[in-house]
Amino acid sequence: MRTSDVWLTPAFVAGAVAVTVLAPADPPYRGLDAVGLSLAVGSTLCLFPRRVAPMWVVVATSLLVVVNAAAGYSTTVTQWPAWISLFTLFSLRGTGARVVGAAVMVAAVGGYFAVDRAPVGPTDVFGVAVCFLLAMVAGDAARSRRAAALAExxxxxxxxxxxxxxxxxxxxxxxxxxxxxxxxxxxxxxxxxxxxxxxxxxxxxxxxxxxxxxxxxxxxxxxxxxxxxxxxxxxxxxxxxxxxxxxxxxxxxxxxxxxxxxxxxxxxxxxxxxxxxxxxxxxxxxxxxxxxxxxxxxxxxxxxxxxxxxxxxxxxxxxxxxxxxxxxxxxxxxxxxxxxxxxxxxxx
CATH class of the missing domain: 3.30.565.10 (Histidine kinase-like ATPase, C-terminal domain)
Known part of the structure; x- marks a missing residue:
């Protein structure tokens, strides 16, 4: 476990709490309560073991995105741990794990679109697609740089x-x-x-x-x-x-x-x-x-x-x-x- 991860997770938790409290969701989403705050904090806590178990972190954060949407809350906070976990998976693992992780994330996106309270428009699909591609490309680039550094x-x-x-x-x-x-x-x-x-x-x-x-x-x-x-x-x-x-x-x-x-x-x-x-x-x-x-x-x-x-x-x-x-x-x-x-x- 890296020292940066030890400090990064509390920072994400604090950020999640701050965003949830200071930026309450508009209708049709539910307002701030203990359940919504717990889901936001829980998704960020999942990032703690992301380097040692990236696949399980992808599964956990993806599942929380769907659960959060099904409970009627906005994905303002819960989506970012999912993208970070996908980036981490692509930066640390090979082709097989990447395919499985991407499939899990696609399923989570489909579940989110199916249960989210707000109507899904082209802008929403485009934004999700961009985040999806950025997470994968950035993760692959990080893995390539690390491989080049190790080779050197x-x-x-x-x-x-x-x-x-x-x-x-x-x-x-x-x-x-x-x-x-x-x-x-x-x-x-x-x-x-x-x-x-x-x-x-x-x-x-x-x-x-x-x-x-x-x-x-x-x-x-x-x-x-x-x-x-x-x-x-x-x-x-x-x-x-x-x-x-x-x-x-x-x-x-x-x-x-x-x-x-x-x-x-x-x-x-x-x-x-x-x-x-x-x-x-x-x-x-x-x-x-x-x-x-x-x-x-x-x-x-x-x-x-x-x-x-x-x-x-x-x-x-x-x-x-x-x-x-x-x-x-x-x-x-x-x-x-x-x-x-x-x-x-x-x-x-």
Whole structure:
């Protein structure tokens, strides 16, 4: 039950009492008495459960219209709860319930015309028909607007879940791949170079803690945390895994959304380089030309490992497209290159 309904019903009751008292009916209708006032108030009280039981409210208010007319009273008050109940039914229920509700209302109108004390003229029929159509059309429009709002809400939630999944894949996936590389290197040199193996274990612990912190940050403040274009942490992780990495960067000026996309593209490109090759230098170049940021990540590794296809390249392209840029990826003479071209600011 909505709060608005709790307040709306007493307001209707007060209005019904006021109209009944201040606007007494003219002949041939009966004057104000306790029975007429009870029928007016009773019809408005029927609206209280209109959202939880709209069909029964249509039946009750329609019946009271006929009873009110048969008792000799004017329908000045009792007709409006019936139209409101029909509007509510059309705004909340499907085709089957609508057909039944409209049929009930048609029967009530027929009964009203049959027992009403005043003669029924074309103006009366036209007025009833207009109210009938307005109640149905307005109710259907309200239902369509609510359905569109729910669909939009579902779309936004789906986009949020997709974005969170992408963030988790990019950040946590990168950390896990670095840990796997370090564990593999440490295992191979455990006997011959125990000092390096201990350093690898320490790096695994550090990267794991960072990954947990990143996970916590994403869950809590994903949409409020300000992104950064500082790539030093990513570079340190890759070098700690035993890979040579050369970083060439220029001063760039980008918006927060572009910085986030740029950071994740670099992260994913480095993750793919660690996942698919064991050795070789990785070159990362970042520059800005006017209003365009250009990123190139070239993996010179030769010992390519082919595993189950992931979403790395697709995620990079989606991130670039989300800010109006693009990503090109494929083999080159020096190995495998990822080239991203992004606008410095998201264009509205």
């Amino acid at each position: 809400h579902a779309r936004v939630r789906a986009e949020e879940r997709t974005e969170l999944a992408r963030e988790l894949h990019d950040s946590i996936g990168h950390a896990v791949n670095v840990m796997v590389m370090q564990a593999g290197v440490g295992r191979r040199v455990f006997v011959d170079d125990p000092t390096f193996a201990r350093e690898a274990l320490g790096n695994i612990e550090s990267v794991g803690r960072d990954a947990l912190g990143e996970l916590d940050r994403l869950v809590r403040v994903m949409h409020t945390d300000r992104p950064t274009t500082d790539l030093s942490a990513l570079v340190d992780r890759v070098r700690a895994a035993g890979r040579e990495l050369r970083l060439t960067t220029e001063e760039i000026q980008v918006g927060a959304t572009v910085a986030q996309a740029l950071h994740r593209i670099v992260q994913e490109a480095l993750t793919n380089a660690l996942r698919h090759t064991d050795s070789g230098r990785i070159d990362v170049e970042l520059a800005q030309v006017d209003d365009t940021v250009v990123l190139e990540v070239v993996n010179e590794g030769r010992q390519l490992r082919v595993g189950r296809p992931g979403r790395g390249l697709a995620n990079m392209r989606e991130r670039a497209r989300s800010v109006g840029g693009e990503v090109e990826a494929g083999p080159v003479a020096a190995g495998f290159r990822v080239r991203a071209t992004l606008p410095a600011q998201v264009r509205s």
